[in-house]
Amino acid sequence: MGKLKSSKSFDKDIGNLPPNIKKLLEKQLGFLMDDPFHPSLKTEKIDKKRGIWAARVNIKYRFTFTMVGDVYFLRRVGDHDKVLKNC
Numbered sequence: 001m002g003k004l005k006s007s008k009s010f011d012k013d014i015g016n017l018p019p020n021i022k023k024l025l026e027k028q029l030g031f032l033m034d035d036p037f038h039p040s041l042k043t044e045k046i047d048k049k050r051g052i053w054a055a056r057v058n059i060k061y062r063f064t065f066t067m068v069g070d071v072y073f074l075r076r077v078g079d080h081d082k083v084l085k086n087c
Contacts, residue, residue, distance in 0.1 A: 024057050028063070040056070054083070061078060064083055064084075
């Protein structure tokens with residue numbers, strides 16, 4: 001089981017999410033800690049050099065993270081296009 005650490009940017013992004021998306025994010029982060037490749041996450045590597053991954057909150061929202069051992073460093077969360085652009 002993994003551990004989560006969040007960046008200041010991630011914490012700030014959460015404050016801008018609608019309540020229903022925050023609840024979905026919490027569920028998806030639970031999946032991430034158990035299995036970073038859980039099917040509902042649709043995890044994909046988006047930057048090989050920096051080791052940045054993206055996962056799905058829902059069809060519109062994504063979050064990005066890096067993995068070091070069993071620690072997941074949460075980078076950004078929000079609208080798909082904005083998050084991937086600012087990873």
